Amino acid sequence: MHFSVTSVMKAFAPGSVTAVFAPTESGDESRGASMAIEDGLVADVRAADRTDVVLDGERTEFEPVENLLDELGVTARVELDADVPIGCGFGASGAATLATALSANERYELGRSHDELVQLSHLAEVEAGTGLGDVFIQSAGGLLMDDGRGKRRWEPADIVEYVSYGGMSTSEALGDDELMSRVQTVGRRILTSFPENPSLERVTRDAWAFARELELPTSRVRDTVLEVEAEGGTASMAMLGETVFAVGIDGVLPNSTQISHEGAHLL
Template sequence: MRAFAPGSVTAIFAPAGSGDESMGASFTVADGITADVRPAESATRTESAVVLDGEPADFAPVEIALRELGLADDASVELTVEIPIGRGFGASGAATLATALAANAEFGLDRTREQLVEVAHRAEVEAGTGLGDVFVQQMGGLVLGDGTTRWRFDRDDPIEYASFGSIATEDALADDDLMARIEREGTAALDALPDEPSMADVTCEGWTFAQAVDLPTDEVREAVADVEAAGGVASMAMVGETVFAVGVEGVLANRTAVSPDGAHLADE
């Protein structure tokens, strides 16, 4: 059974509550990850339960999700990836959520969608790869959240992006000084958004936030300046050395769009 989860880009975030949740402003993109889950005995199973673009891979949150679903020894997962990994597109969350949805259908686990989202979320937290990506990826569109409630807005803006490198999410989340700045500046940026923000609103506040927490590299700053010179607005994906932009065409290397669709089974 196959399931698809869109990639997601977080423009602004801050930890909330116990630290296992986050508040923020994020959006899904049309590109994502497809997970093909099969019984282990009927799939090519090597030393890993996970195959990434044809090669065995260690993918901790996916493996944790399989364990939580009672399928650690029974399932194999083949991931087909359309988004950069480790560069702020929520790839680990998309892979884990798609795996949970596909595994539930393939093995007849009869879990609700909410339960599967929670399994994927807990797997990400345990692996240290994310705090809230899967909640956005299951909804689609532009999503604002305060840690307990999430508001979804239909958006379909074209998005351009360029990726220059990776920033380890687990390292960022483990940096107490950085997370203290993120909590302070992220809360302020979210408070500054209008009640029904446009993608330009989110991008502008996202850039203010990124600069305030001192994450942009020189390459990121140069790319944002190029977008602004062309009349658009740009910011940095959280957390990755990636610039995303709205309001321009042909400035950055890649082009996609905000996706209104959340994660879903691909074989229906």
């Protein structure tokens, strides 16, 4: 098959932090409360005879990106530049896949719609076991909530601070039926308890209750949340990573970002 090829085209997708989630009955999607953040990932797709993925200068296996390119019917060299830690609860795999989709679509003039690219990215993530809906938040931007009664989106102006101590295996967690059953029960209860337009502080506080009830926080996460609370802020754990995000503080945690209102886009 012949594709026309444009000049080098990059795309950006924001990272995302999921505060609370609950898998749907089908298991291939998730409801929850999540935010897109301005720290994210850039993909630069270039024509190549075989598919290679390069992350921050190092060649790597990146299954959802490779799945996506296969579905689009192209081979390419994908150079990824990440501003967020990989595998630590920032939706980096979703951001990489979505940014790659936007870049490849433009690079090869594939003519796919934005919504179609988002859906293909989501399916590539589900197939790889790396996410259950991060790309929808990363496409829309803002703070997105879906409690089963319809999606709501708003644009908080809060500064979000964060620190990451490492990753957790998303694929292992999503494949743990007992854990996911508990997540579904607790997550649904928390999500339906939120008011119509909760503050980011309220979402974060209830997210911490969610994480603790599921016994997910490590000792480092717990200690950091206590440190934030001692400074008058509110903190919780990103799903799924050994990562703390917080609001209502200034300079307590080493990284600072804001809610990305724009969502994924070409550069």
